[in-house]
Amino acid sequence: MKSKGIFITATDTGVGKTEVAAALAAFIKNSRKFENVQLWKPVQSGVTMGDPEADSYRLLHGSGLDQKEEDIATYTFYQPLAPWIAAEREGKKIDYMKLVSEGHKRRMNSDFLIVEGAGGLIVPITQDKTIANLVTELSLPILIVGRAGLGTVNHTCLTISYARKLGLEVKGVVLNGYEDEADPSIEENITMIENFTDVPVIGKLPWLNVNNEEGINWELRRKKWIKTIHEHLDLKSIFE
Numbered sequence: 001m002k003s004k005g006i007f008i009t010a011t012d013t014g015v016g017k018t019e020v021a022a023a024l025a026a027f028i029k030n031s032r033k034f035e036n037v038q039l040w041k042p043v044q045s046g047v048t049m050g051d052p053e054a055d056s057y058r059l060l061h062g063s064g065l066d067q068k069e070e071d072i073a074t075y076t077f078y079q080p081l082a083p084w085i086a087a088e089r090e091g092k093k094i095d096y097m098k099l100v101s102e103g104h105k106r107r108m109n110s111d112f113l114i115v116e117g118a119g120g121l122i123v124p125i126t127q128d129k130t131i132a133n134l135v136t137e138l139s140l141p142i143l144i145v146g147r148a149g150l151g152t153v154n155h156t157c158l159t160i161s162y163a164r165k166l167g168l169e170v171k172g173v174v175l176n177g178y179e180d181e182a183d184p185s186i187e188e189n190i191t192m193i194e195n196f197t198d199v200p201v202i203g204k205l206p207w208l209n210v211n212n213e214e215g216i217n218w219e220l221r222r223k224k225w226i227k228t229i230h231e232h233l234d235l236k237s238i239f240e
């Protein structure tokens with residue numbers, strides 16, 4: 001039987017998918033809701049494997065899951081470009097169908113699979129396939145990470161509109177990274193997004209001061225994220 005799971009996409013690159021994916025995995029592991037939680041980043045670019053900046057590294061340590069970093073990311077390309085072009089520039093091609101069958105296999109071999117895209121939905125994996133196409137093939141519902149502040153209404157509504165055009169199931173939106181608890185614009189953004197899309201904003205996440213100069217204390221970081229997820233996100237719909 002296929003596992004439950006979620007595909008984490010965003011309104012842009014650098015919005016917080018890796019933070020949210022790792023934190024969600026840590027939260028689920030901690031809650032023991034599902035026995036075998038797994039993370040997958042089909043393609044990462046702009047990094048090398050083992051680089052502390054790499055999504056594969058941050059997903060591994062941010063979640064505390066019992067996976068190998070090499071198992072978390074299938075393709076890794078050095079140039080900070082969309083996967084299709086990052087691969088081309090290394091003289092390589094991404095085997096899209098390999099990703100599709102790997103995704104199905106990963107769903108069979110886990111109880112809850114969290115997949116992180118690269119950038120947003122219309123980011124090319126090959127000349128004719130995008131992240132959105134991969135989501136469709138895997139039949140996973142999506143969670144959209146958007147920025148918390150000004151500009152997010154347009155980006156989030158456009159992403160939802162495209163997802164719906166493709167028939168994707170949109171479970172919710174997370175608005176990430178607000179700095180001022182009292183900033184009224186965040187609540188107004190939630191009202192506007194829900195009004196125009198009928199997709200629930202399942203929560204907003206503060207900017208956490210979790211990186212320091214002496215290096216990251218991953219255990220402490222995970223604890224902080226688990227508490228933050230518990231306090232700020234309503235995850236019911238994600239687990240249904």
Ligand SMILES: Nc1ncnc2c1ncn2[C@@H]1O[C@H](COP(=O)(O)OP(=O)(O)OP(=O)(O)O)[C@@H](O)[C@H]1O
Binds near residue numbers: 020
């Ligand atoms: N709520 C937060 N608190 C503190 N730091 C955050 C938060 N959200 C994101 N960041 C930081 O912002 C940067 C960008 O976030 P992240 O790497 O998660 O984005 P992304 O959507 O995964 O990008 P990509 O498209 O490259 O995968 C990272 O340095 C991350 O640690």
Ligand SMILES: C[C@H](N)[C@@H](CCCCCC(=O)O)NC(=O)O
Binds near residue numbers: 044046082120122
């Ligand atoms: C290099 C980035 N960090 C990201 C790829 C982002 C591509 C964005 C393309 C675009 O929308 O213009 N790679 C990744 O998530 O692994």
Ligand SMILES: [Mg+2]
Binds near residue numbers: 055
């Ligand atoms: Mg990322």
